[in-house]
Amino acid sequence: MTEPLVMARALVKRFGNFVAVDHIDFDVLPGEAFGFLGPNGAGKSSTMRMIGATSPRSGGELRVLGVEPDDYGPQVRARLGVVPQEDNLDTELSVSDNLYVYGRYFGIPRRQLRQRVAELLDFAQLAERAGDRVNDLSGGMKRRLTIARSLVNQPELLLLDEPTTGLDPQARHLLWDRLHRLKRSGVTLLVTTHYMEEAEQLCDRLVVMDRGRIAAMGSPRQLIERYVSREVVELRFDDEEAPAMASLVNGLAPHTEALADRLLLYTEDGDLTAQAVARRGLKPTNVLVRRASLEDVFLRLTGRQLVD
Amino acid sequence: MAGTQVPMRLRPLHYFWATFRRQWRSDISTTFLTPVLYLASIGAGLGSFIKGGQVLASLGGEDYLSFVAPALLVTTAMQVAVSRSTYDVYGCKNWWSGAYRSMLAAPLSVGDIVTGHLAWVAARVGLASAFYLAVSAAFGAVHSPAAAADLVVGPVVGLAFAAPIIAYAITVRHEQPFVMIFRLVMVPLFLFSGTFFPLSQLPTGLRYIAYVLPLWHGVELSRGLYQGSLGAWPALGHLAYLVVVIAVGSMAASRTYRKELAP
Ligand SMILES: Nc1ncnc2c1ncn2[C@@H]1O[C@H](COP(=O)(O)OP(=O)(O)OP(=O)(O)O)[C@@H](O)[C@H]1O
Ligand SMILES: [Mg+2]
Numbered sequence: 287m288t289e290p291l292v293m294a295r296a297l298v299k300r301f302g303n304f305v306a307v308d309h310i311d312f313d314v315l316p317g318e319a320f321g322f323l324g325p326n327g328a329g330k331s332s333t334m335r336m337i338g339a340t341s342p343r344s345g346g347e348l349r350v351l352g353v354e355p356d357d358y359g360p361q362v363r364a365r366l367g368v369v370p371q372e373d374n375l376d377t378e379l380s381v382s383d384n385l386y387v388y389g390r391y392f393g394i395p396r397r398q399l400r401q402r403v404a405e406l407l408d409f410a411q412l413a414e415r416a417g418d419r420v421n422d423l424s425g426g427m428k429r430r431l432t433i434a435r436s437l438v439n440q441p442e443l444l445l446l447d448e449p450t451t452g453l454d455p456q457a458r459h460l461l462w463d464r465l466h467r468l469k470r471s472g473v474t475l476l477v478t479t480h481y482m483e484e485a486e487q488l489c490d491r492l493v494v495m496d497r498g499r500i501a502a503m504g505s506p507r508q509l510i511e512r513y514v515s516r517e518v519v520e521l522r523f524d525d526e527e528a529p530a531m532a533s534l535v536n537g538l539a540p541h542t543e544a545l546a547d548r549l550l551l552y553t554e555d556g557d558l559t560a561q562a563v564a565r566r567g568l569k570p571t572n573v574l575v576r577r578a579s580l581e582d583v584f585l586r587l588t589g590r591q592l593v594d
Numbered sequence: 595m596a597g598t599q600v601p602m603r604l605r606p607l608h609y610f611w612a613t614f615r616r617q618w619r620s621d622i623s624t625t626f627l628t629p630v631l632y633l634a635s636i637g638a639g640l641g642s643f644i645k646g647g648q649v650l651a652s653l654g655g656e657d658y659l660s661f662v663a664p665a666l667l668v669t670t671a672m673q674v675a676v677s678r679s680t681y682d683v684y685g686c687k688n689w690w691s692g693a694y695r696s697m698l699a700a701p702l703s704v705g706d707i708v709t710g711h712l713a714w715v716a717a718r719v720g721l722a723s724a725f726y727l728a729v730s731a732a733f734g735a736v737h738s739p740a741a742a743a744d745l746v747v748g749p750v751v752g753l754a755f756a757a758p759i760i761a762y763a764i765t766v767r768h769e770q771p772f773v774m775i776f777r778l779v780m781v782p783l784f785l786f787s788g789t790f791f792p793l794s795q796l797p798t799g800l801r802y803i804a805y806v807l808p809l810w811h812g813v814e815l816s817r818g819l820y821q822g823s824l825g826a827w828p829a830l831g832h833l834a835y836l837v838v839v840i841a842v843g844s845m846a847a848s849r850t851y852r853k854e855l856a857p
Pocket of ligand 1: 301304326327328329330333371480857
């Protein structure tokens with residue numbers, strides 16, 4: 287049995303009377319990529335900040351790298367890499383000064399640090415921009431720099447809070463590639479996201495979080511198998527009439543969800559179900575047969591969509 | 595130096611130093627030009643105007659420049675400290691700069707951030723004091739080598755302002771209150787702390803206000819050092835008072851910083 291790098295039991299975070307994280311349990315094992323998938327306000331960042339030892343827990347148990355983060359904050363942070371949801375770069379400094387100054391916070395000796403900075407500039411593909419002010423970088427470049435900077439101390443555990451939010455698809459794939467490389471080199475990843483594609487791409491295991499609670503836990507494949515069927519038939523309607531149509535598809539699929547403009551029919555064979563829909567004489571404006579995703583899992587578990 | 599570790603509480607200086615290296619030219623010119631202008635206008639202008647024996651006697655027998663110059667060193671210390679502990683704190687905390695947040699993601703603690711920021715203020719005040727001392731010596735206002743101790747008095751006075759002010763500055767949501775600190779605290783203190791005329795000229799009530807606030811203690815220390823007339827007991831009394839203000843301010847800052855940065 288390997289000891290988990292992060293262990294939470296009945297973990298709670300309150301802000302005043304408001305409960306942001308409500309008794310959650312999970313373990314993060316060495317070498318895995320573990321995800322928190324959930325909508326805005328689910329409590330993902332609050333959880334990450336507690337793990338990152340910058341926010342005291344309000345209740346329950348939490349161990350990070352074998353110790354209590356509330357009691358050993360600096361020691362824990364010395365071994366962590368943290369990519370917060372909002373970039374915390376020193377915007378008025380140059381790209382390389384950002385890496386250098388941050389490395390000095392960790393007490394890395396000058397000479398060693400200079401070499402490390404050069405490596406990280408390459409990793410982030412920012413070597414040509416080394417002397418530019420961070421303010422002048424694009425959003426994607428800043429994000430890459432934040433991630434590179436979090437690696438300055440060669441962390442065992444990397445916390446990534448929505449690493450790719452706001453990036454275009456190309457920049458996102460580049461970052462995923464970087465994170466896969468890190469994972470192969472043995473770094474444990476903890477990722478929050480509200481992109482199901484990101485969760486499917488990056489995470490070995492994940493929890494679906496909603497309103498401070500964990501709704502389900504497993505690998506992306508397990509979650510899909512457990513909570514939804516293999517395929518989905520999407521029937522799109524005009525004018526928000528989808529809910530009214532819901533009764534007309536009764537019996538066509540083991541499970542149906544009605545959204546404002548769509549009906550989702552969960553089924554083992556999408557084409558067969560689509561044919562059955564046509565035989566009933568329904569006239570949706572569009573019919574789409576696709577594989578079920580984590581988005582569907584989330585909808586099934588909470589009755590709401592992930593990205594609103 | 596290779597292999598020596600900078601203590602955690604001084605590591606925030608890496609950041610401040612990096613920002614200073616980028617902008618020292620503009621910073622330095624304002625810090626350094628102001629005292630030259632003040633001393634020139636008072637020494638050559640106002641000073642030669644106030645020559646009446648009665649006035650000078652009430653100032654302690656020296657010329658007016660020698661009366662004002664040591665006080666201006668301390669008011670400069672206050673000004674440098676206040677600007678470095680208002681807008682700089684606001685800047686370090688907020689979204690456009692991640693300075694504090696990135697220190698806190700690294701192994702620095704909230705206490706290290708407070709100490710580090712105050713150390714930076716002290717260094718900046720020390721630099722300004724050194725320059726001031728040199729300029730006022732060139733104007734002939736320094737009458738004792740003891741004035742060199744102002745290199746310590748300046749930063750101590752600066753910290754007595756900076757510590758309580760950063761405790762407040764970390765909590766503000768916009769910059770307007772800083773303007774009020776400048777207008778309602780700094781300007782009156784600048785004018786009524788025995789800087790341009792002895793405190794004995796003030797009505798008793800106002801005099802007691804001046805006793806409570808840090809600036810007058812600094813002015814007394816600096817003036818005594820410039821003229822070589824500072825007694826050991828008054829010196830200890832003034833210093834002790836300033837150190838208490840610094841200690842209380844720093845403790846308050848640790849609390850407010852923790853509340854704001856690590857909720
Ligand atoms: N410092 C704070 N003070 C008060 N309430 C807070 C604070 N930080 C977070 N909250 C509240 O806690 C809840 C969870 O916030 P959190 O940032 O953890 O959500 P999240 O899952 O990261 O959401 P998002 O996807 O929008 O980033 C929200 O309702 C938020 O308003
Ligand atoms: Mg968040």
